[in-house]
């Protein structure tokens with residue numbers, strides 16, 4: 163990785179002067195009057211709701227619905243040739259004013275499981291073939307995850323909302339958007355995050371799973387989704403963002419790699435309409451992405467970058483973790499264990515925020531998963 167002069171300057175600042183002065187990041191501890199909260203209780207009461215509101219209003223949009231009253235989970239055990247672990251296929255169903263929805267979930271539970279096991283839930287933004295257990299792959303290495311003693315589950319984002327800009331006529335938007343859509347109406351990323359929480363509604367009742375140790379994992383657009391899901395849903399004990407980049411873990415104010423004008427032009431359906439007002443004016447955003455990581459506190463957060471993934475701004479992803487630190491410290495936790503970015507191949511696993519920089523390109527690989535599981539083992543066992 164060849165850091166740009168600007169990022170070198172910012173990384174240099176980490177050792178001494180704080181980068182917040184340089185980028186003028188919003189203070190993640192500040193309440194409505196601008197004063198920093200002085201205790202975790204004050205932060206939870208005064209700052210968390212305010213920060214969530216700002217992300218809803220200006221970035222991801224507001225969900226019109228929480229858990230639908232008629233949500234159901236039906237499941238069956240599947241026999242998969244060559245797989246000794248227990249494989250469960252289930253469907254989360256629900257309905258709203260505009261019709262009914264269904265999310266298919268495939269789950270694998272280690273054959274050797276003796277008590278409730280922790281779960282890694284993957285938000286799959288790639289093809290459904292990755293959920294084929296007879297064709298091992300690094301994006302969802304299901305049998306490697308169960309070999310290490312974790313259960314794992316996967317669902318397709320398209321079951322919640324197809325990833326296309328068609329005027330919000332399909333997916334859960336068609337089911338739940340009754341009134342005309344306002345400038346703060348939920349976009350597709352918010353819809354996927356909502357869907358991940360509905361999958362948790364279903365899985366938290368599974369007796370073989372430990373509902374207190376649920377990790378939600380997402381790559382890239384799925385990583386943006388995992389962060390927004392975990393920021394809002396306290397049942398997520400570990401949020402894993404892999405190469406999530408712009409409007410994921412990367413700081414928007416750095417304007418490195420993908421910027422707001424790029425993402426809003428290429429993916430106009432991902433965020434709310436209000437977000438487009440900040441195209442090219444990142445410095446006027448009422449929030450920045452370190453506050454999103456901070457909203458996961460005091461739970462575990464993990465951010466993974468890839469060294470050759472300049473579009474996702476690895477340094478910006480790392481710096482969000484650094485600047486979420488004050489929220490963790492207020493809660494009596496160490497955020498990142500160190501403020502210096504690891505070299506490619508390096509990792510920081512000791513604090514409640516974990517980070518690694520994998521050599522190579524934008525992807526979710528077995529190497530990334532091994533880090534996620536190492537981190538979970540270190541903090542959960």
Ligand code: GCU
Nearest residue numbers: 382383384406407408420425
């Ligand atoms: C595009 C997009 C990114 C996104 C990525 C992905 O590159 O610009 O914001 O993270 O797709 O989801 O793979």
